[in-house]
Amino acid sequence: MSKKVASNLFILCLCISSFAVLAQSQTVSSTSNLVVNITQIKFTLAPGASKTFNLPKVANPIRIEISKPSTNGGVQTPSELMWALVNWDAGTGGSNQITWIGTSSNGGSLGSNSAQGSIIADIYGGSTSTVIASLSVSDAATGTLQVSQSSTTTTLNGSYVVRIYY
DSSP: OOHHHHHHHHHHHHHHHHHHHHHHHTOOOOOTTOOOOEEEEEEEEOTTOEEEEEOOOOSSOEEEEEEOOOSSSSOOSSOSEEEEEEEEEOSTTOOOEEEEEEEOTTSOEEEEETTTOOEEEEEEESEEEEEEEEEEEEETTTTEEEEEEOSSSOOSOEEEEEEEEO
């Protein structure tokens, strides 16, 4: 092999290895400042009853997961879960409004705010016209949400687990 070909091959190898190092050095992540607080609330609701809870006063989005585990040993159709990502604009200079993206048990989602409505997400039973329970805004000014169990579509008490991540 000639010196010129060997020299060009050497330069090509150096360039390829430099590009590989450059590509690898651009992916950086840090989890050193990650702190998550979790609040869990368990309760039982009779048909027509509701349970209120307050959002934490934080300046970042709040994730809420709600499950209604079956007590009959079966599987709820479409599911037993609803969840939401909410933001409460509270405090001095805030609008005292709540905005959200809510996902119901059938996978349907809704983004809105407390100036436009109050229903965040629903748990359905059997079909999407049968609402078993709802997550809604109770009082936007105080950052209060509520879980309500339907009085027209349920006859048994329901058990609920609410997890709040902030």
